[in-house]
Amino acid sequence: MNRFSKIVFSAVFATVLAAPAVMADPAIVYSVGGKFDGSFNESAYSGVKRFEEATDKTVREFTLERDAQSLQALRNFASRGNTPVVAIGFNQANALGQAAPEFPETDFAIIDMVVDKPNVRSYVFKEQEGAYIAGLLAAMASKSGTIGFVGGMDIPIIQRFLCGYKLGALSVNPDIEILSNMTGDTPAAFADPVRGGEIATSQIKRGADVIIQAAGGTGLGVLQAAADAGILGIGTDSNQNGLHPGKVLTSIRKRVDNAVYDSFQSAQNGSFEPGIQVLGLADGGMDWVLDANNKMLVTEDMKTAADAAVSRISDGTIKVHDVITEGACPV
Amino acid sequence: MYEIFSEQILILDSAIRLSVPLLLACLAGLYSERAGVVDIGLEGKMLGAAFGAGAVAYVTGNAWLGLLAGIAVSVALALIHGFASITNRGNQIVSGVAINFLAAGLTAVLGQYWFSRGGKTPPLTDGGRFPEIDFPFAEQMMDVPVLGLIYSELLSGHRLLVYIAFLAVPLTWWILFRTRFGLRLRAVGESPAAVDTAGISVSWLRYRAVIACGILCGFAGSYLSIAISSGFGLNMTAGKGFIALAALIFAKWRPVSAMYTCLLFGYLEAFAINYEGKEIYLIGEVPSQFFQALPYILTVILLAGFIGKAIPPKAAGVPYLKERS
Numbered sequence: 274m275n276r277f278s279k280i281v282f283s284a285v286f287a288t289v290l291a292a293p294a295v296m297a298d299p300a301i302v303y304s305v306g307g308k309f310d311g312s313f314n315e316s317a318y319s320g321v322k323r324f325e326e327a328t329d330k331t332v333r334e335f336t337l338e339r340d341a342q343s344l345q346a347l348r349n350f351a352s353r354g355n356t357p358v359v360a361i362g363f364n365q366a367n368a369l370g371q372a373a374p375e376f377p378e379t380d381f382a383i384i385d386m387v388v389d390k391p392n393v394r395s396y397v398f399k400e401q402e403g404a405y406i407a408g409l410l411a412a413m414a415s416k417s418g419t420i421g422f423v424g425g426m427d428i429p430i431i432q433r434f435l436c437g438y439k440l441g442a443l444s445v446n447p448d449i450e451i452l453s454n455m456t457g458d459t460p461a462a463f464a465d466p467v468r469g470g471e472i473a474t475s476q477i478k479r480g481a482d483v484i485i486q487a488a489g490g491t492g493l494g495v496l497q498a499a500a501d502a503g504i505l506g507i508g509t510d511s512n513q514n515g516l517h518p519g520k521v522l523t524s525i526r527k528r529v530d531n532a533v534y535d536s537f538q539s540a541q542n543g544s545f546e547p548g549i550q551v552l553g554l555a556d557g558g559m560d561w562v563l564d565a566n567n568k569m570l571v572t573e574d575m576k577t578a579a580d581a582a583v584s585r586i587s588d589g590t591i592k593v594h595d596v597i598t599e600g601a602c603p604v
Numbered sequence: 605m606y607e608i609f610s611e612q613i614l615i616l617d618s619a620i621r622l623s624v625p626l627l628l629a630c631l632a633g634l635y636s637e638r639a640g641v642v643d644i645g646l647e648g649k650m651l652g653a654a655f656g657a658g659a660v661a662y663v664t665g666n667a668w669l670g671l672l673a674g675i676a677v678s679v680a681l682a683l684i685h686g687f688a689s690i691t692n693r694g695n696q697i698v699s700g701v702a703i704n705f706l707a708a709g710l711t712a713v714l715g716q717y718w719f720s721r722g723g724k725t726p727p728l729t730d731g732g733r734f735p736e737i738d739f740p741f742a743e744q745m746m747d748v749p750v751l752g753l754i755y756s757e758l759l760s761g762h763r764l765l766v767y768i769a770f771l772a773v774p775l776t777w778w779i780l781f782r783t784r785f786g787l788r789l790r791a792v793g794e795s796p797a798a799v800d801t802a803g804i805s806v807s808w809l810r811y812r813a814v815i816a817c818g819i820l821c822g823f824a825g826s827y828l829s830i831a832i833s834s835g836f837g838l839n840m841t842a843g844k845g846f847i848a849l850a851a852l853i854f855a856k857w858r859p860v861s862a863m864y865t866c867l868l869f870g871y872l873e874a875f876a877i878n879y880e881g882k883e884i885y886l887i888g889e890v891p892s893q894f895f896q897a898l899p900y901i902l903t904v905i906l907l908a909g910f911i912g913k914a915i916p917p918k919a920a921g922v923p924y925l926k927e928r929s
């Protein structure tokens with residue numbers, strides 16, 4: 274029996290029989306889009322895989338079809354004694370805020386959102402920093418002087434990403450034109466590659482020759498459309514360079530895998546601490562990927578400029594605007 | 605002025621791509637409903653077809669085999685609908701809903717079982733997809749004012765299924781209004797008893813209509829998974845089958861109107877993508893949700909009787925009972 278059906282069965286039987294089995298296995302609830310979205314959730318999944326290989330624990334998994342399932346999934350795992358229970362995605366914050374006080378003995382963690390409860394560890398990322406590097410590389414690689422951005426759901430963290438991208442691009446070329454679209458207003462906007470492809474195509478026809486996706490599963494359609502049209506895409510969250518070798522300029526990784534691994538590991542050896550963990554370029558929470566699939570696309574100049582920007586952001590010389598704490602994007 | 609023109613061409617170009625799945629599904633529904641079988645399972649058939657096409661195109665690396673598989677899956681689902689609602693005279697709405705659920709569930713489970721990628725099929729190779737077709741001299745024509753843009757941006761550079769979809773419109777018109785089969789098909793949707801009295805099998809006619817519906821839904825689904833995208837994704841139809849149904853009502857069950865309606869709906873979506881966050885002249889910024897909701901709003905307005913009247917085929921939704929005993 275594969276893992277998916279295991280989860281389905283265990284979820285069904287747990288509700289039907291309410292078996293009070295006690296296990297100390299960790300559990301994870303993926304966001305809409307699923308663990309094979311090639312991007313955000315898949316990054317979390319690779320953390321899960323790493324943990325499973327390092328220890329002989331099995332990680333319980335559940336994938337949300339819609340937000341409303343989150344609360345039930347979290348309660349389910351917690352009531353069966355799973356700890357820690359990790360919620361992937363901003364859209365689970367409300368559910369976790371409700372579930373965490375019900376199970377004070379269970380450790381919880383959430384990615385991309387802060388839930389202020391005594392047994393919750395919140396991991397948030399400085400998306401704007403990684404996006405700045407993406408914008409910088411995109412502007413250097415663009416020949417047409419127009420670059421594109423396709424976001425998923427229109428939410429503050431995606432807006433923050435967009436702002437960083439714009440700032441990075443403008444730092445190289447003050448005249449660059451940046452086309453930007455959001456896919457939608459519900460979490461389904463992170464799982465619609467058909468629409469993502471169409472948005473990317475429309476940006477390409479308007480002249481964009483480098484397009485970044487910040488749209489989870491929707492982004493697969495964006496990168497596909499970019500590769501079809503013979504222009505460059507930029508991946509996010511996971512390393513997506515290998516999806517279309519030679520057609521993906523780089524990937525801005527958000528190390529959700531490290532956050533997931535870290536939370537599992539710390540709970541395992543009893544060092545789990547609630548609170549807020551902010552990850553950025555300086556501590557390796559965000560990075561950009563240079564590998565065999567894109568090394569012909571990234572020139573020496575581009576690499577030098579990107580590395581310089583990384584170190585200047587890390588030491589605080591460059592401060593990238595954060596739309597969540599500092600208000601609307603200045604550009 | 606020229607800039608506005610070229611911008612409109614790009615939006616129209618995008619509208620064509622977006623309207624194709626709607627158009628194919630809408631024509632599919634047209635055959636079925638004209639023959640008196642209401643079909644709200646368009647969504648499910650498209651989804652099934654998208655999965656079948658994506659899976660087979662991945663395994664064989666051949667887009668044509670993918671298309672055939674997509675059509676086969678869709679026709680199989682259509683026959684289930686036919687068996688329930690024609691042979692067994694079941695409730696057509698219930699059967700249609702069942703098809704939708706069946707497709708949504710089966711594609712996810714089989715996809716996970718075969719490919720272990722959370723229900724997705726793996727990305728396709730080039731041979732597994734329909735390529736874009738460039739018309740002769742499209743590059744050179746580009747510089748000709750007005751006509752060049754229309755020729756090389758708007759007409760050229762689409763995928764084969766796009767041209768098939770638009771050719772299906774006159775073909776459907778011809779079949780429905782110029783052939784004996786079409787006459788009988790329309791008759792069976794209006795007055796099956798009369799058709800029966802003339803000695804023609806109502807069931808067989810309706811079955812053929814349902815199969816035609818399945819074939820067109822097969823094209824629609826395949827377009828999604830092996831033409832514009834590369835592989836199947838969970839629930840990738842995203843409600844297009846229902847918009848197609850709205851378009852069918854809006855078009856008052858007529859093929860040419862169906863084409864215009866689907867183009868209009870596609871145009872609204874393309875317009876929303878293009879003008880998102882931008883100011884529209886004299887109106888200001890319009891939220892993109894407005895355009896996404898517009899197809900439904902227009903259909904509701906139509907149904908409320910403001911833009912003429914949409915009268916469905918008389919016998920639509922009514923199972924035919926040969927004899928009451």
